[in-house]
Amino acid sequence: MPNKYDAIIIGSGSNGLAAAINLQKKGLSTAVFEQASTPGGATRTQELTLPGFKHDVGSAILPLGLASPFFRNLPLKDHGLEWIHPEVAYAHPFEDGTSYACYKDLFKTVEQLGEDREAYLKLFGSLVKDWEKIDEDLMAPLRFPKYPIAFMKFGLKALPSARLLSNYFFKNDRTKAFFYGSAAHSTLPLNNIASASFGLVLSASAHKYNWPFPKGGAGNFIKSLLDYYQSLGGELFLNSMVNDIRDLPNAYAFLFDLTPRQILNIKGLNFSDLYRKRLKAYKYGAGVFKIDWALSEPIPFKSEKCRTAGTIHLGFTPGEIENSERRIHRGSVSKTPYVLVAQHSPFDPTRAPEGKHTAWAYIHVPNGSVEDHSALIEDQIERAAPGFKDTILARSKMNTHDLERFNPNLVGGDINGGKQDITQMFTRPIISTSPYSTPDPRVYICSSSTPPGGGVHGMSGFHASEKVMKDHFKDLKK
Numbered sequence: 001m002p003n004k005y006d007a008i009i010i011g012s013g014s015n016g017l018a019a020a021i022n023l024q025k026k027g028l029s030t031a032v033f034e035q036a037s038t039p040g041g042a043t044r045t046q047e048l049t050l051p052g053f054k055h056d057v058g059s060a061i062l063p064l065g066l067a068s069p070f071f072r073n074l075p076l077k078d079h080g081l082e083w084i085h086p087e088v089a090y091a092h093p094f095e096d097g098t099s100y101a102c103y104k105d106l107f108k109t110v111e112q113l114g115e116d117r118e119a120y121l122k123l124f125g126s127l128v129k130d131w132e133k134i135d136e137d138l139m140a141p142l143r144f145p146k147y148p149i150a151f152m153k154f155g156l157k158a159l160p161s162a163r164l165l166s167n168y169f170f171k172n173d174r175t176k177a178f179f180y181g182s183a184a185h186s187t188l189p190l191n192n193i194a195s196a197s198f199g200l201v202l203s204a205s206a207h208k209y210n211w212p213f214p215k216g217g218a219g220n221f222i223k224s225l226l227d228y229y230q231s232l233g234g235e236l237f238l239n240s241m242v243n244d245i246r247d248l249p250n251a252y253a254f255l256f257d258l259t260p261r262q263i264l265n266i267k268g269l270n271f272s273d274l275y276r277k278r279l280k281a282y283k284y285g286a287g288v289f290k291i292d293w294a295l296s297e298p299i300p301f302k303s304e305k306c307r308t309a310g311t312i313h314l315g316f317t318p319g320e321i322e323n324s325e326r327r328i329h330r331g332s333v334s335k336t337p338y339v340l341v342a343q344h345s346p347f348d349p350t351r352a353p354e355g356k357h358t359a360w361a362y363i364h365v366p367n368g369s370v371e372d373h374s375a376l377i378e379d380q381i382e383r384a385a386p387g388f389k390d391t392i393l394a395r396s397k398m399n400t401h402d403l404e405r406f407n408p409n410l411v412g413g414d415i416n417g418g419k420q421d422i423t424q425m426f427t428r429p430i431i432s433t434s435p436y437s438t439p440d441p442r443v444y445i446c447s448s449s450t451p452p453g454g455g456v457h458g459m460s461g462f463h464a465s466e467k468v469m470k471d472h473f474k475d476l477k478k
């Protein structure tokens, strides 16, 4: 029997679709099988609160979607994608009502930083300048970099903890908190080795690309990917939970957009005991508690910079953020947690009925936690935006179990497909020169559990699909 497809992708998250598009573009026939009734995995938009209020259930701000070396070369604009760029990429408010803003313009950003002006330029100047030299290697498995000197310069700054780096570079507590705001996206304690790398990459991407989001909802990013994929002849099957690889049509290669724990439950895979043991040892990170609001007006931030920002990091001193991120790894949540807030509707009126607004926020929590932390989150926002609670028309809350029900890849509420500490940064899910391959020559992993890890960049899917091309379709490769 000839194979019905050359390759089958299991899971329609941004990585699954990146893999599917790359293979389909290269002339293969492919299909995507997705267990949910809507595609996109952790990138979907739904009316979670009231009719007409569109909320991003998972990812909401997609700088890496724009910066991704794979996605940025796709004709997604022709397939309906429109990026919205708020004036401020992200803002960090302080208790006195002032705030720091991260602008795309590095020089405008440093104007606010007083005595830390030169230090910020020293930290980010060369990184922003060299971005095009290092971005492909940053978003790839461990390999010899194309521009070793530029990459080494980045590596020297990225290897320390966020705490060490910010104490070394900055004098002012405000600048330290500002840097922590993006470093804490790592979901790691800020004294962990290499936690600085997240702050460096995310802030540099803001100075290079801003922190944009898709008009109408993050789900529209997926819509444009799918529209393009289907225009190339790719096929999508929804409501198709894959439990046994033998239930799928024949193909040369199967790419799993799943995390190790789920892959271990798939029947019919020809894995060695040793490989199974290594996948079992894979570590998951902290979870998140997520909340979405329908609002009668925009969040009434005291600071104008916050009102013009798409993302706001809350954590009023460096100590507050450090304490918050340390505690979750000891099994508890701080009373003043580090909060990530996103607001789209002030810049994108299609998100809510006329005159009304939406907001999105989460905090990090211990993996598997089911506690309701909505009061803590709302208290933190109220500190920067008095009167916020009075604007709430409705709210939707998701603890780590709700998130895992929404998408089984969010194991224990972990949004990065596994812990991203130094031991699992480039070497996920196992230490290997080819982390996308498995002992079964037909089976590959293409999810965020492979390098470069969490985020909507599609680069895990891209690299996994390149490996499939190399292993099975060398002669076809264009």
Ligand SMILES: Cc1cc2nc3c(=O)[nH]c(=O)nc-3n(C[C@H](O)[C@H](O)[C@H](O)COP(=O)(O)OP(=O)(O)OC[C@H]3O[C@@H](n4cnc5c(N)ncnc54)[C@H](O)[C@@H]3O)c2cc1C
Pocket (backbone or CB within 6 Å): 010, 011, 012, 013, 014, 015, 016, 017, 033, 034, 035, 036, 039, 040, 041, 042, 043, 057, 058, 059, 060, 061, 062, 063, 064, 065, 240, 241, 242, 243, 257, 258, 262, 288, 290, 362, 403, 407, 408, 409, 410, 415, 416, 417, 446, 447, 448, 449, 453, 454, 455, 456, 457
């Ligand atoms: C609350 C939250 C906020 C986030 N915020 C951001 C953000 O602002 N910016 C950003 O860049 N990233 C963000 N992320 C992270 C980002 O969404 C993920 O890193 C990204 O979606 C990973 O893509 P993926 O393709 O690897 O997996 P996923 O998007 O998880 O897709 C996996 C797909 O596989 C399907 N699947 C699972 N098991 C099976 C099976 N057995 N059979 C068939 N299908 C199956 C799932 O239903 C899902 O559709 C956030 C995530 C969450 C949850």
